[in-house]
Amino acid sequence: MRGWGLYLAAPLTICLLGATLARGQTGGAAPPQPSPMLSEQAFKNVQVLRGIPVKEFMETMGFFAASLSLNCSDCHSQASASNWANYADDTPLKQQTRRMIVMVNAINKANFGGARGVTCFTCHRGSQRPKLIPSLAQQYAAPPDEDPDEIVPLAAVRVTMTADQILDRYIGAIGGAAAAARLTSYTAKGTYEGFDSDFELVPVDIYAKAPDMRATVIHMRAGDSSNTYDGREAWAAGPQDLTPVTLISLVEDSLAGARLDAQLAFPGRIKQILTDWRTGFPALRIDDRPVDVIEGRTPDGTGVKLYFDRETGFLVRSVRYSRTAVGTVPINVVYSNYRDVPGLGVKIPYTWQLTWTNGRGTYNVTSLQPNVAIDAARFGRPTPPSPARN
Ligand code: HEC
Numbered sequence: 001m002r003g004w005g006l007y008l009a010a011p012l013t014i015c016l017l018g019a020t021l022a023r024g025q026t027g028g029a030a031p032p033q034p035s036p037m038l039s040e041q042a043f044k045n046v047q048v049l050r051g052i053p054v055k056e057f058m059e060t061m062g063f064f065a066a067s068l069s070l071n072c073s074d075c076h077s078q079a080s081a082s083n084w085a086n087y088a089d090d091t092p093l094k095q096q097t098r099r100m101i102v103m104v105n106a107i108n109k110a111n112f113g114g115a116r117g118v119t120c121f122t123c124h125r126g127s128q129r130p131k132l133i134p135s136l137a138q139q140y141a142a143p144p145d146e147d148p149d150e151i152v153p154l155a156a157v158r159v160t161m162t163a164d165q166i167l168d169r170y171i172g173a174i175g176g177a178a179a180a181a182r183l184t185s186y187t188a189k190g191t192y193e194g195f196d197s198d199f200e201l202v203p204v205d206i207y208a209k210a211p212d213m214r215a216t217v218i219h220m221r222a223g224d225s226s227n228t229y230d231g232r233e234a235w236a237a238g239p240q241d242l243t244p245v246t247l248i249s250l251v252e253d254s255l256a257g258a259r260l261d262a263q264l265a266f267p268g269r270i271k272q273i274l275t276d277w278r279t280g281f282p283a284l285r286i287d288d289r290p291v292d293v294i295e296g297r298t299p300d301g302t303g304v305k306l307y308f309d310r311e312t313g314f315l316v317r318s319v320r321y322s323r324t325a326v327g328t329v330p331i332n333v334v335y336s337n338y339r340d341v342p343g344l345g346v347k348i349p350y351t352w353q354l355t356w357t358n359g360r361g362t363y364n365v366t367s368l369q370p371n372v373a374i375d376a377a378r379f380g381r382p383t384p385p386s387p388a389r390n
């Protein structure tokens, strides 16, 4: 897929106050969620995708881009590439997209009881104009490889290893439960490169504290881009050049995702962080190596798939899902470069690549200090970088 290029933007005034009730906030025993800023509060010209948190709105944009293989500026005006405010301008493709959202909602309501039986991807499959005539070339070609991120229904295959055995093998591979339990916090320095850094290698600082606090601060040219989770709440902050909203509080699936990333930083507790483990997925190879796949659920019910290298036992990939206004998007993390944490006898991945529908970035740890005291404020709400002078 084509890249998004670097988004440059002029200041956009955002109303941080007055966020109203988030959806799904009232249910029984669920912990109270912070009120996120909603799409129509953050943006100027939202006609259909109203009442959803900003993060979900942006992931919905990613869903469109992934379903039609379009860049942001293909639907938005070319002028949007240099200024976030211009994303509000209407274009024929934006108008068509609004009609499509209404159409898809109507199809799902009439035929699938309102569930997402059909999404943009069902028809578009990565093209702007859905095909009408079946392809003989495709029909007679070798079947394409399985997409490892796909949500597959449990196939009736023989289960050779239980989820417990796969997880035990992983814990053994990284040095055993006792060694893993010795890692209780770390700070790390390294490099980051991604769409948002325009593929420039920039410094990153990572802070993690067991069982579930984590912060990453990427020192972008335009200012720091931070993601934090303090064990309860998660935030994302970034410079105006890189994000239309410089500080957001994450809710729902994004919050669950931040929690999961924080928990996975401490591999020794992997069995406890997810429940309802399932196994028995079809055989799969990633980079030509056989992997074993298991699925678990976070406390809020979100499914997460974990992929373990059959030979080394290491966790090589995780996939989680985030529901958007028009369907579910996958978010995957590929872990590699397992190395010893100095002095503890436990190995963790020193490299990971995060891919989602509107971006991709690679983190590479170059030095790590285990079991250090970290100020709790590190994991709390970050301060967005001050606006660049114009
Ligand atoms: C298939 C077309 C399409 C693609 C691709 C797309 N968008 Fe959009 N975008 C829309 C539509 C339609 C709206 C208006 C939604 C509404 O009215 O409810 C919108 C609205 C927005 C807005 C709000 C602007 C405002 O102030 O009202 C932003 C910001 C935005 N998009 C960013 C992006 C980014 C970033 C990408 C790339 C990851 C992207 N879009 C990709 C169709 C698209």
Ligand code: HEC
Binding pocket: 064, 068, 093, 094, 096, 097, 100, 101, 104, 118, 119, 120, 121, 122, 123, 124, 128, 129, 130, 326
């Ligand atoms: C039931 C099938 C179907 C679904 C589902 C669907 N589309 Fe479409 N879409 C079409 C067809 C068919 C066309 C081509 C119409 C034409 O040729 O004029 C189209 C055209 C478009 C176009 C205009 C492309 C162009 O170059 O003019 C956009 C943008 C678009 N769809 C976006 C979406 C988005 C976003 C979604 C999900 C909210 C979606 N579509 C869901 C069938 C679908």
